[in-house]
Amino acid sequence: MSFWSCTGTIGDTGPSLLGGAALLPQTIRAPLRRLTRREYDNTVRDLLGDTTSPARALPSEEIGNGFGNDASSLSMSTLLAEQYANVAEDVATRATATAEALARWAPCVVAAASADEESCMRATLASFLPLAFRRPVEQAEVDELVLLQKEVRDSGTYAGSVAAVLEAILQSPDFLYRIELGEPDPEHGDRRRLTAHEMATRLSYLFWGTTPDPGLRGLAASNDLSTPEQVRAQAALMLDDPRARPMVRTFFNGLLPVAALGDAHRDAALFPRFNATIASLMRQETEQFAEHVIFEGEGDWVTLMTAPYTMVNDELAAYYGMSAVSGSAFRKAAVDTTKRRGLLLLGGVLTGTTHSNHTSPVTRGAYVMRKMMCVDIPLPPSELADKITPPPPYSAPTARERFSQHSVDPVCATCHQLMDPVGFTLENFDAVGMWRNRENDVTIDASGKLPGYEEGVGGPVDLVNAIAASEDGPACFTRQWLSFAYGRSFDTKDKGTLQAVTTAFADGGYDIKELVLAFTQTDSFLYLPREPE
Amino acid sequence: MSRFKLDRRAMIRGLGGVAIALPWLEVMGEARAQSSGPAKRFIAVYTPGGTVRDKWLPTGTETDFTLSPILSPLQAIKHRLLVLDGVEMRSAQGEQHQAGICALLTGTPQDGAFDNYAGGPSIDQVIATRISRGIKQHASLYMAVRWATGNSRGLLSPINATVFEDNASCAPIPPRLDPVAIFNSLFAGGANPDLTAQRERLARKRSILDYVDRRYDALAKRLGVADRAKLDAHLTKVREIELGVQVQEDALGAQCAAPRQVDTSDYRHDIGSTFEGATDAAIPKVGRYMIDMMVTAMACDLTGVGVFQWTDTEAKHTFPWLGLGEHHHFYQHDGGYRPAELERIYNWYAQQHAYLLEQMEAVDMGGHTLLQESVVFFGSELQEPPSHSKRNMPFLLAGGGGGLRGGRFVRYDNRSHNDLLVSILNLFGDGRTSFGRDEFCDGPIGRLT
Numbered sequence: 001m002s003f004w005s006c007t008g009t010i011g012d013t014g015p016s017l018l019g020g021a022a023l024l025p026q027t028i029r030a031p032l033r034r035l036t037r038r039e040y041d042n043t044v045r046d047l048l049g050d051t052t053s054p055a056r057a058l059p060s061e062e063i064g065n066g067f068g069n070d071a072s073s074l075s076m077s078t079l080l081a082e083q084y085a086n087v088a089e090d091v092a093t094r095a096t097a098t099a100e101a102l103a104r105w106a107p108c109v110v111a112a113a114s115a116d117e118e119s120c121m122r123a124t125l126a127s128f129l130p131l132a133f134r135r136p137v138e139q140a141e142v143d144e145l146v147l148l149q150k151e152v153r154d155s156g157t158y159a160g161s162v163a164a165v166l167e168a169i170l171q172s173p174d175f176l177y178r179i180e181l182g183e184p185d186p187e188h189g190d191r192r193r194l195t196a197h198e199m200a201t202r203l204s205y206l207f208w209g210t211t212p213d214p215g216l217r218g219l220a221a222s223n224d225l226s227t228p229e230q231v232r233a234q235a236a237l238m239l240d241d242p243r244a245r246p247m248v249r250t251f252f253n254g255l256l257p258v259a260a261l262g263d264a265h266r267d268a269a270l271f272p273r274f275n276a277t278i279a280s281l282m283r284q285e286t287e288q289f290a291e292h293v294i295f296e297g298e299g300d301w302v303t304l305m306t307a308p309y310t311m312v313n314d315e316l317a318a319y320y321g322m323s324a325v326s327g328s329a330f331r332k333a334a335v336d337t338t339k340r341r342g343l344l345l346l347g348g349v350l351t352g353t354t355h356s357n358h359t360s361p362v363t364r365g366a367y368v369m370r371k372m373m374c375v376d377i378p379l380p381p382s383e384l385a386d387k388i389t390p391p392p393p394y395s396a397p398t399a400r401e402r403f404s405q406h407s408v409d410p411v412c413a414t415c416h417q418l419m420d421p422v423g424f425t426l427e428n429f430d431a432v433g434m435w436r437n438r439e440n441d442v443t444i445d446a447s448g449k450l451p452g453y454e455e456g457v458g459g460p461v462d463l464v465n466a467i468a469a470s471e472d473g474p475a476c477f478t479r480q481w482l483s484f485a486y487g488r489s490f491d492t493k494d495k496g497t498l499q500a501v502t503t504a505f506a507d508g509g510y511d512i513k514e515l516v517l518a519f520t521q522t523d524s525f526l527y528l529p530r531e532p533e
Numbered sequence: 534m535s536r537f538k539l540d541r542r543a544m545i546r547g548l549g550g551v552a553i554a555l556p557w558l559e560v561m562g563e564a565r566a567q568s569s570g571p572a573k574r575f576i577a578v579y580t581p582g583g584t585v586r587d588k589w590l591p592t593g594t595e596t597d598f599t600l601s602p603i604l605s606p607l608q609a610i611k612h613r614l615l616v617l618d619g620v621e622m623r624s625a626q627g628e629q630h631q632a633g634i635c636a637l638l639t640g641t642p643q644d645g646a647f648d649n650y651a652g653g654p655s656i657d658q659v660i661a662t663r664i665s666r667g668i669k670q671h672a673s674l675y676m677a678v679r680w681a682t683g684n685s686r687g688l689l690s691p692i693n694a695t696v697f698e699d700n701a702s703c704a705p706i707p708p709r710l711d712p713v714a715i716f717n718s719l720f721a722g723g724a725n726p727d728l729t730a731q732r733e734r735l736a737r738k739r740s741i742l743d744y745v746d747r748r749y750d751a752l753a754k755r756l757g758v759a760d761r762a763k764l765d766a767h768l769t770k771v772r773e774i775e776l777g778v779q780v781q782e783d784a785l786g787a788q789c790a791a792p793r794q795v796d797t798s799d800y801r802h803d804i805g806s807t808f809e810g811a812t813d814a815a816i817p818k819v820g821r822y823m824i825d826m827m828v829t830a831m832a833c834d835l836t837g838v839g840v841f842q843w844t845d846t847e848a849k850h851t852f853p854w855l856g857l858g859e860h861h862h863f864y865q866h867d868g869g870y871r872p873a874e875l876e877r878i879y880n881w882y883a884q885q886h887a888y889l890l891e892q893m894e895a896v897d898m899g900g901h902t903l904l905q906e907s908v909v910f911f912g913s914e915l916q917e918p919p920s921h922s923k924r925n926m927p928f929l930l931a932g933g934g935g936g937l938r939g940g941r942f943v944r945y946d947n948r949s950h951n952d953l954l955v956s957i958l959n960l961f962g963d964g965r966t967s968f969g970r971d972e973f974c975d976g977p978i979g980r981l982t
Contacts, residue, residue, distance in 0.1 A: 032760035056803055057714065059707030060681060063690040064648060073648050075704030076763070078672060081770035082718065085738070148744050155733045168741045171771075172748045173764055181755065259686040262804075263849050265860055267868075355683070356867030379627040379644055389920055392869045531757070 017374055017475040023496030027191055027523040031071040033178045033205075033487050036061055038250070040087075042210035044170075047131055048095045049104045054087045065483040065490075066371075067254035072489045088170035092163040102159075109162050117158055121149050121165070133174040134211060135197040145169070178205065182528040192528040196220040199231060202525065206485055207238040207247055228521055235520040239513055245291060251484050252290045255371055256343070257352030258283045266432055267357045273319060274432040281316040282348035282433065288330045289346060294512050301477055301510035305342040305468040309334050320347065320434070339428070339435050342464050344368065347433030354431040358393040361403055361423025368422045369451065372467055374476035377418055384411065397440035399427055421448040425463040474510055478502045485519040497522050571962035572934025574831050574907035575660045576839045577638055578889070579695050580882045581630075581848040582865045583915040584927040585872045589879065591616050591942045598942040603876060604929075606884040610891055612940040613904055615930040615981070619945035620953055622923040623973045625914070629921040630846035631691040633914025638840075639697055640951035640969020649691045650705050653969055656954050657840050658699035658706070660961050665837035667776045670784070673838035674830055676715060676823045677708035679816055680805075683847025683862070687805025693845030702766065708842055710802040712795070712822050719830050720791035728786055735782050742775045789833035792825040814853045820885055828892045832903055841889075843882065846914050855881060865918035875918065886911055890931050905933035908960050926950060935960030936982035943980050952978035 035043060037055035044050045059079050064070025095101050099110045105128050108120035125142045133141075145165050153161040169175055178201060182192035194202065197212075200220040204212040212220065216234075219225050225234060238244060253259050261279040268275075288311035293304045312333050317325035325333050335341070343349065353364040369375040391402040406416035425448035430436045438444060446459040450466045457463045467473040478501050483490050490498075501518050508514045519525060584603060591598045598616070600608055607614055625636040627643030635643045638655035646652040657673060666672035675696050685692040694705035709715050749771060753764035800815035820843065827839045844850060848861035855877055857864070864871040864878065889909070896903035911929035916922040924947065931939060937960055951973040958965060959977055967974035 029757075032756070032763045034763075057711070059710075060687055060689045060805075062648065062705065063685060063688040068688050074763075075698070075702060075706075076766045076770050077698070077704070077706045078770050078773050079675075079707055079709060081767065081774055083714075085741075085774065086714070086718075144744065144747075148740060151740050152737050155736065160737075164737055164741055168744045171741070171745045173752045173767065174748065177764070179752065179756075257684075260684055263682065263860075265849070265851070265863075267859070356863055358867070379632070379649070380629070390866050392866075394869055 017472045017479065018495075018499050018502060020495075023499060025497040025500050025523055026493050027527045027529050028486075028491055028493055028497075029529050030180075030486055030488055030524075031074075033069075033071040034074050034176055035178070036069050038246075039205060039209050040176075042208075044091055046210050046213070047105065047128075048091065049101065050091055050094055052094070054091050057087050057090075058083050065254075065488065066480075067250065067484045067487075069484065069487045070489055071487050084171050084176065085167070088167040089163075091170060092166040095166055096159045096163040105166075106162060109159060112158060114158075117153070118146060118150070121146055121162065124162070125165075129169070131211070131217075132169050133172075134178075134201045135174075135195070178202075180528060185527065188527075190530050191523070192530055193226075193526065194528065196223050196225050199225045199526075203231070203235060203238060203520070206520075207235065208241070208243040209246055209250070210243075228526055231520050231526065232517060235517050239516060245295075248291055248294060249287050251481070252286060254484065255480055256286055256349055257367055258286050258348045261348055261352050264351050264354075264432075270357050271430075271432045278316065278319050278432075279348075279351065281313065281319075282346070282351060284330065285311055285316060286343070286346050286348045289343065292332065299511050299513060301474055301505070301512055301515075302468050303342075304512065305344065305464055305473070307342050308337045310340070310346060316347075337461065339461065341461050342468075344372065344464050344467070345426075345429070345460055347429075350426065350429040350433040351431065353426075356393070357431050359399055359423075359427060359429070359431055361399050361420050361427065362406075362416065363423070364426050365419030365421065365423030368463075368467075369418055371480070372476055373450075373452075373470075373472050374479050375418060375451070375472075377415060380415070397442040398444060399439070400424055400445060418451050421457075422450060422463065424448040425457050426460055428460055474505055475502045478505055478515060481515060481519065485516070486524065494524070497524055570935075571664075572906065572908045572932070572937065572960045573664065574837050574839075574903065574934065575657060575664075575957075575961065576827065576831075576841065576889075576907060576909045577657050577695075578886060578909065578911045579634070579637065579840070579842040580879070580911070580913050581844055581846050582861055582875070582878075583913045583917050584879050585876050586917050586925065586927070588872070588876045589927050590618065593942065595941050595943060603879045604883050606880065606887045607890070607929075610887055610894060610904075610931070613890060613894065613931050613933065614939050614941075615937070616942045617928040617930065617945070617953070618925055618943070619947055620926050620928055620950050620978070621947055622915075622926050622950045624949075624951055624970050625923045628691070630914050633921075633923065634693070634695055634846050635691055636950075636969075637912050637914060638695060638954070639703075640954050640973060642970060643691060647703075650694055651697050651703060653697065653703055654699040655695065655697045655840075656957060656968065657696060657838050659958065659963070659968075661836075661838040662699045663961055663963060666773065668780070669834060669836050670777045670780045671719075671830070671836040672773060673840070674715075674719075674827060674836050675706060675708045675840040675842070676827065677710055677842040677844070678820050678823065679812070679844045679850045680708055680710055680842065682805065682845055682849040682860075685805070685845065685847065687803075692847055693842075695842055696840050700766075700769075708840075712797045712800065712802065712819055712826075715823065715826055716791070716794060719826060719835055720789065731785055732782070735778055735785075739775065739778050739782075742771060742778065746771055746775065787833075789835070790829070792822070792829045795819075795822040797822065810851075810853065813851045816850065816852075817854055817885075821888065824885070824889045824892065828889070828896065828903070831893070831907070832896045832898070843885075852878060852881070870919040886929070893932075901933075904931065907932040908934045908937055908957060910957060928953070930957075930981065935962070938982055945978060945980075948978050949973045949975060952976060956981050 037058050040055040041053045061068040062073040064073030102109050106124040108123055112120040125145055129137045148168055149161045149165045152164040180194060180198045183195050185191050185193040197220045200212040200216040204216055224230055261283045264279045266274050292311055309332050311330045312325055313328050313330050314325050322333055353367045366377055396402045403420055406412040406420050425446050427444050428435055428446050448457050450457055453466060453470060457466050479490055479498055504518055505515050589601050589603045591601050593599050622636055624640045624642050625632040632643040635651040638657055639651040639653045641652035643649050661673040681687045681693050689705055689707050696706040698704045698706060749764050749768035753761045797819055799811045800819050801809055801812045827841060830836050851858055851860050857874055864874040890904060893904035894902050898906060909931040913927060916925050951969045952975055954968045956977040958968060966976050
């Protein structure tokens with residue numbers, strides 16, 4: 001959604017992300033979610049002990065909300081259906097290949113005599129099917145699979161027919177999709193609540209990216225996930241578990257432009273010290289930094305944005321020219337706070353927002369405004385398409401001069417005033433994330449502006465301080481977590497929830513763990529609308 | 534569901550350089566000595582970054598013309614080639630590269646479409662519905678080399694989406710990327726000479742799919758409209774695969790000569806954006822292997838429709854075999870416009886296209902060649918990198934299907950590319966007069982036959 005129209009006036013105080021009337025949070029039903037490739041891999045690992053990451057053979061998710069888990073975007077292709085079958089066959093082959101593999105889920109199969117085959121199949125399904133479907137199952141559901149097993153058994157081995165049953169389970173909607181039918185809420189006739197097993201599943205995929213473990217299943221079975229307080233208490237335990245770390249990593253990998261650092265390809269003559277190893281270390285730096293702030297450090301968003309330190313190892317510290325850090329393990333190290341502070345000024349973010357040997361204030365500015373301020377910058381209007389030519393990288397000594405047409409031509413300026421003035425403030429960082437005072441022997445002017453905010457910005461540290469002090473910065477961070485946590489795109493109907501959660505975020509000193517827990521306490525997380533959409 | 538039998542043999546020459554006997558399948562009736570009537574196969578090829586126009590444009594008249602330096606590798610197959618000029622991709626509205634790739638086969642703008650993809654189906658899928666879906670083992674084959682190399686981070690994004698479903702969702706379709714999986718999907722079944730074992734394997738597959746089919750059907754009925762639509766969409770694809778299994782069962786024993794298997798262990802198909810020298814170096818080998826599999830799949834009638842995508846619009850891979858160590862987008866504009874390097878890249882793509890066309894021309898389908906019954910479209914997302922212009926698109930057609938007449942350089946007076954898509958559909962017996970967004974349609978572009 002667009003908060004600013006490029007064709008309108010962008011005042012010094014643009015409407016904020018939270019602006020307008022206060023709204024009541026609404027219960028928004030998540031669209032039917034299918035396991036992502038990461039979730040599929042984790043799920044078969046936990047169910048069957050299969051650690052081969054078989055979902056790599058599935059086609060990519062749509063980029064959607066930026067995190068690759070957007071249920072509003074997920075589509076279904078012939079290739080995906082075909083690969084679900086192929087992957088299921090491979091997983092089932094491995095799961096029935098050895099007595100050890102069978103012991104994980106179908107121990108009786110190894111020694112079953114022909115007279116015991118059906119009873120063994122039934123015993124296996126009685127224990128395994130509720131795990132695979134993440135809920136109690138009905139007798140008819142077991143019977144249907146027993147029939148399938150017998151049908152396949154006629155022309156093959158017993159183990160082969162058991163594998164066929166597993167293949168069928170792994171392709172069924174009950175496994176691949178997170179079905180939420182809900183149940184009546186005795187206290188509120190105008191909404192439904194999740195069943196205990198559905199709640200366990202929601203929590204499990206949110207925090208741990210996998211199927212519920214025995215602990216969660218136990219809580220569901222004893223109906224101890226039915227109040228908001230119980231849900232919150234369990235969520236807090238899960239967030240403190242090491243299994244929650246990949247969730248945080250996945251979030252920041254979607255938010256930050258670091259996933260493509262692997263192909264940050266630079267001219268070795270211009271940047272002799274930059275290489276694939278440094279790019280990979282930069283990516284680790286962003287992960288380590290975010291996790292440190294959240295789990296070991298101050299824990300709050302303002303520190304995330306403005307911390308006077310980073311996480312580096314010996315090789316990366318040497319690259320940045322920081323005072324010596326020993327060892328290949330990452331450790332906390334102070335940065336020169338006249339030049340760098342916080343997440344946005346990490347080398348990986350500055351390199352990842354540059355696509356060649358030359359920085360682009362447009363790309364960097366657009367990144368900051370889209371991802372950190374949640375401003376939707378529209379595509380260039382079609383009547384301009386033929387006229388737009390990126391300036392050649394050698395047309396002027398500095399980026400500010402190369403992109404001067406954007407501020408001179410009023411047609412360009414309407415949109416580019418949302419991007420370029422932000423990007424100019426980052427020009428002291430070159431295409432490989434290193435500080436520079438001059439470009440082509442001309443002193444860099446790093447002044448600029450954070451659109452929508454009155455005061456000018458004098459350089460990179462000023463920029464991150466301005467974002468940290470802005471109203472939209474934390475609101476946008478909240479909105480990004482909402483999209484990621486709920487696995488969908490932000491909906492205008494979410495605005496009430498966004499207002500409430502952002503207010504609580506501010507009141508709690510911008511504690512990021514509290515923010516994540518707050519998403520388990522909204523009506524959208526705890527309830528379903530009365531009527532399915 | 535039409536059931537058909539292996540009823541004749543044909544000689545296939547050229548694939549792998551050896552003459553081999555290839556039993557092939559005719560869907561309905563007797564093969565004709567000449568390919569007449571509607572076109573029978575469609576292939577679209579995408580290459581990134583347009584061209585260098587003054588090194589691309591032929592000189593001469595419609596029927597007496599000289600190929601440019603970039604297109605010179607197509608000299609030997611020129612009699613089947615149509616070089617098109619004066620076609621504008623008006624529907625390519627949105628981000629400069631993304632809008633081009635999303636519009637190329639759909640004729641719809643990116644702007645306003647869901648998630649900024651496309652607002653309609655792509656012609657390959659429309660053609661697949663007409664000639665292939667539920668009739669052949671695979672409705673269509675969409676393969677890509679070195680895909681999702683840049684900012685799409687390995688995910689399906691408007692940066693790399695070319696093919697869109699022919700249904701109400703118009704959802705983007707992901708390509709097949711793994712050469713080994715493609716080979717197994719198309720040809721592995723035929724590798725087992727034991728017919729009984731093959732039949733049992735298919736029967737087992739069918740039993741499992743039956744169960745899966747019933748589960749989706751039953752569960753969908755319990756959900757609200759939006760969620761039900763998702764399961765129904767999944768069920769539709771499961772049924773498409775069930776039909777494919779049936780076609781396979783009917784064709785059992787028809788030995789389709791698989792192409793020679795190629796060792797691609799040095800090529801990593803799943804690394805998306807990561808720069809990897811060995812993977813880049815393997816591109817020519819993998820590209821030819823995929824072309825061989827595509828041509829064989831057509832010759833064996835496993836499908837009627839294919840899309841072959843050399844990379845995405847980001848084109849962030851290098852060309853070590855050409856001695857070009859920077860990525861394609863660097864030469865386009867990231868490093869300043871470098872026409873000399875680009876000319877070599879586009880010339881190389883023309884060589885690969887010539888290989889595809891020549892392989893198709895070498896397959897005898899019973900009195901006519903595979904190329905003669907086909908329509909092959911070659912395009913890109915823009916005209917030239919420095920301008921990103923969508924006028925005078927560097928489009929090629931080739932083949933003879935539906936009466937397509939090659940050996941020509943056809944100049945149009947700035948016609949919309951939607952009209953070209955309409956005329957391509959017309960070659961397949963689809964009589965529509967508009968395709969894609971209506972405002973860009975003025976009727977068939979004509980002059981193809």
